[in-house]
Amino acid sequence: MAGNITFSMIKPYAVQDNYTGPILSMINEAGFRIVALRMVRLTREQARQFYAVHRERPFYDELVEFITSGPVVGMILEKENAVEDFRKLIGATDPAKAEEGTIRKKFARSLQANAIHGSDSDENAIIESDFFFSKLERF
Secondary structure: OOOOEEEEEEOHHHHHOOOHHHHHHHHHHOOOEEEEEEEEOOOHHHHHHHOHHHOOOOOHHHHHHHHOOOOEEEEEEEOOOHHHHHHHHHOOOOOOOOOOOOHHHHHOOOOOOOOEEEOOOHHHHHHHHHHHOOHHHOO
């Protein structure tokens, strides 16, 4: 299944700003099938585990603080070439540098509050999907 799934998470400010529906619509219109979907508020420990790959980076503590500031919407998406196609759909991490029409350009508040997370590799898509969802929660 590698190559055909990606993990995504609509971040707290985008959820708070009522962008969940429009973002999901863009995802559907881009040809992704939602395999799993859940709204949850991560604990600090869960956020630390999810972002463990960034533990040594200077922005790690701010990232944990931000992602635990409100509910997020986690999802597994399916499509041929899912990771690469989804990265194009969401745009650059910095919304000021994102292409017009991308999710981050349309809905992000800032570099840190960039509206949405998308897996950066097939391997991380599997790891992140397994972190958020059991096999029983995927359809």
